[in-house]
Amino acid sequence: MNKLRIVACLAALGLSSASAQEWKPAGDKIMTTWGENLDYKNPHPEYPRPQLERTGNWKNLNGLWKYAIVDQAASAAPSNWDGDILVPFAVESALSGVGKSLSKDQALWYKNEISLPSRWQKGKTLLHFGAVDWRCDVYVNGQHVGQHEGGFDPFSFDISAALKKGEKQEVVIRVWDPTSDGPQPRGKQINNPHGIWYTPVSGIWQTVWAESVPTTYIVDSKQTPDVDKSSLTVSANIAGAKSGDELLVEAFDGKQKIAEAKASADGTINLPLSNVSLWNPDSPKLYDLKLKVVRGGKVVDEAKSYFAMRKITMKADEQGIQRMYLNDEFVFHYGPLDQGWWPDGLHTPPSDEALKFDVVKTKEMGFNMIRKHIKVEPARWYRHCDSIGILVWQDMPSGDLGGNTWDMQPGKVSNGQHDKDRTPESEAIHKKEWKTIMDKLHNFPSIVIWVPFNEAWGQFKTKEITEWTMKYDPSRLVNSASGGNFAYVGHILDIHNYPDAAMPDPRLFGDKFILALGEFGGFGLPLDGHTWQEKDNWGYVSFKNKEELADRYQKAVTDLSKLIPRGLSAAVYTQTTDVEVETNGLMTYDRKVIKIPENTLKKMHSVLYKK
Template sequence: MMNRLISSFLLIFGLIFSVCSQEWKPAKVAVMTTWGEKIDPAHVLEEYPRPQMQRNDWINLNGIWEFTRGTYGDTYNEKRVFDKSILVPFPVESALSGVMEVDAKNDDKNYWYRRTFTVPKNYKGKELLLHLGAVDWLCEVYVNGKSVGTHEGGYDAFSFNITPYLQKTAQQELVIKVFDSQWAGGQPHGKQSLNPNGIWYTPVTGIWQTVWLEPVAKTHLSDFLIVPDIDNEQMKITLMPNALSDDMSAVIRVLADKKEVTKMKVSSFGEELQIPVKNPRLWSPESPFLYDVEIELQKDGKTVDIVKSYAGMRKIALERKDGKPCIYLNNKPLFQYGVLDQGWWPDGLYTAPSDEALEYDVKMVKEMGFNMIRKHVKVEPARWYYHCDKLGMLVWQDIPNATTNTQRNDWVETNFVREAHNIMNCLKNTPSIITWVAFNEGWGQYDRKDIEDKREAYTRMAVKKVQEKSNGRLVNAASGWFDYEIGDMIDKHHYPLPAVYDNPVNQRAVVCGEYGGINLKIDNHIWAGSEVNYTTVNSAEDLKRLFIEYAGKVEELKKQEGLCAAVYTQITDVESEINGLITYV
């Protein structure tokens, strides 16, 4: 506790930060959330960023950084002039970044971020890890002028051990270079567009999740996997330390309501361990019970690392009911009534202005009576999934789509699988995620006619790779169309009324991955741009009436066609789409 207080003291009094004097103010935007209006640049997203792997000590590097635009191919230059400031972790194009630069020529520039920090004295003798929640897309990290490493991928968390690059001087310099080619590069980008309009939105470049420092022992836990097994009343846990030695062991504790239910000492690492959980309390939308999990790493019998996590005991499976495939949760059929969530914010774009804002959306979905969210071609910060876990919200997680309409398709295929695996690895322990969605409406699936001959082979390969990392979850191979009778679902998109495909093979669950999209204009809540129009109403009462009518059709499909899940478009308006159940602000 004292270490945490020391870190907080340094943080508050500016000994950690060196750029607080930089001028910053949000850029003007058509609409801004109430959370964005209240943002304090000295206190940005201060909650612990990794809820499923917590340690006591950490330093939040969010806040005002120095910033400038460079030219593609730039290298580090200690004399570089940083002529702007930016509020991290809001993307360059967002109003809350203070920059709001949207430039279609994304292939000819780098962005450079800079700040300094001080290492607290009580960190002496420890390794210092630099964590970045997500950076879109290619970034290189420099500490005190030395390149620490690079990372490619806009949706997965990564870290570097920066200990060898620290100097004895009080202040340490941190510089981050970012390059993002958007669609031209062929990397996963979701619904970002250099020409935002209709269903395509403002692009995102740069740091868009929390940047933070964490002290660890030389020997520490790097990662772990928890797979619930309710049928055998156990958790299957795999521990992955940063290094192995004969004198290492670990103690795993499982707690329910702060009372220990299991304690086991183990000496096997990188192998699956069966940790008993007798008479487990199951996780479900109605009762989202979470067990606390504590892992204590020991070396020569002495504790060197303690990590706190949590787990939900739940099982998702495809079974048969009345002769048809049916999705079961915890060995019981469960109809999933979901809503599409694209995760865009008018002021922060990919980045919510606060943790309260993240939680608010999940709470609203729950209060409206839905039990599932389809997170649409975007990945959220770990805390969003934490709120889903705590509140009992099932999640279908889309893999953000790439672009196969390029000259680099061999690289695009390989990179899509690599980034998909990285995303899945970051989210592997999340109880609320029950389905991975590999492709959506053919995007990144060779949807152009002159290359469609490659589609089936690529789809089968990519879906197989997703299934290999599914960790017991279902896989929706192709939400919308271009279906090849693979995966666990046959998924139709149909607007405005829900509908389903015929299912003659009868081996996969019938779902409707998108329907609805009822437009309702609300004055002073409109984003500029052309509207997407499936159907339009003129009042909230008309929207309610039509929504209920569509819900009746969902019930009809459940009874007649064995429909297992339906996803309404969508929870909020998004830029020029005004078909949300909630306005954009």
């Protein structure tokens, strides 16, 4: 059949030649059910910013964009495009429809013609990105509107001045990502994936969206609970504020207003609260907020947010051993190491339902905590943890690895002895992104621990970074270096031990630090049809069937429980799911098989929380 006859047949069926060649997943790797059923015309349609909602005037820009991979030295946008890419999935992923790698000598370009209501041009128009890895230059109608560096934090540009009359606007984006050939934070990505190192993630990997705001608008807010004083401290960054403008904050329990207060637009509000419930994993009570900019008695901008009342502190128990107290009660923290990787989307879950699934299953398994391992998730993931009731230990994504030694045995390393000597550029990149990550995640109450470093992976100036982190956010505890190297700073001393449960010596460290087992376990069980590759998969210890796995896991939990009265305050089991060639997950990488039933795990774990 010739081309003309094909087009004629398609026309008779109401199709076009373009639609017959539209998106499909790239490659032949396993897929999640959500990936298999993905609606490529409407990927990740949810409002992406749960801590500052203006749901009336926004537009989701996810979907098919044009892409091209060109020589990195080329400064101009390409005239020819390689095809379509499904945003917000990284170019290396199956769900992008591309599945191509990107080297440090190449640049990735995107192009899309978007349609924005003409009425938006009466105020300001913002172009938002959930995350782009790593350096991103944005052009609107040929004008450069901004550059951003950082692969894990959301950012936006005011594109008002670049808009043309009418609704149609052209957006072009250039991305450069050296992955493991650069010093930037990258987490588990590596150019040559193997072992515990995974496929690179380049370009857009979270939602892209546009928003219409007034000329005076709330950029972001900062909310910090004070349980002891029964109050909430609130401040806001307001663009275009004028003299006399005020910030009004209202708190709600459901539809009932429970408190309100106002201050100057650049001031800080101390919102008194009475008879409020405290947030904890068993009762994750959230309260709603309304933030309003008021001028002359009229509201010029308004956004919704939420908060919870909870505190996390370190103090000695009756034996003189330092413990973590949640709302003045010792709560043993136990959860999985959660990498947040997907076989079809890599860093990006196929859908919000998939994103929530991991959190729901973690809770159903009887865990009360997740260690988010050297990755930052989309904001909606933290919202799920807030509402479901999961404590979060948030890692800083590591980068600039190599060049220093690792000693994971506390007591053997003097302060800073094995810190890496990083370049000023590398240090500045790390510090800037860590500050931004902490700023962007500050309002999520589920986050109770900051973890600046993991296992000497690019670890540098440990004392300085840890002390800065403690000072910058005194409302949380700081685990300076999970697994070492240990500079004996911060609140927590955290060792890694595979496969068995272990703990730091409470006689040496118990009166100075909270004692934690930051990683252990890693029990592997590859299941046919659910692995990233057919052979050469691995776990720290491997088993032949689910029964053997469950028996070994039960022994590990029993051993773990014996360490709690001796002084252990937290433990992290490796891991939530299989990831690429690692088969040591409680679930398979495609999330289609749970290796030990949820109820069985919950019953096993109950011994860890006995008071």
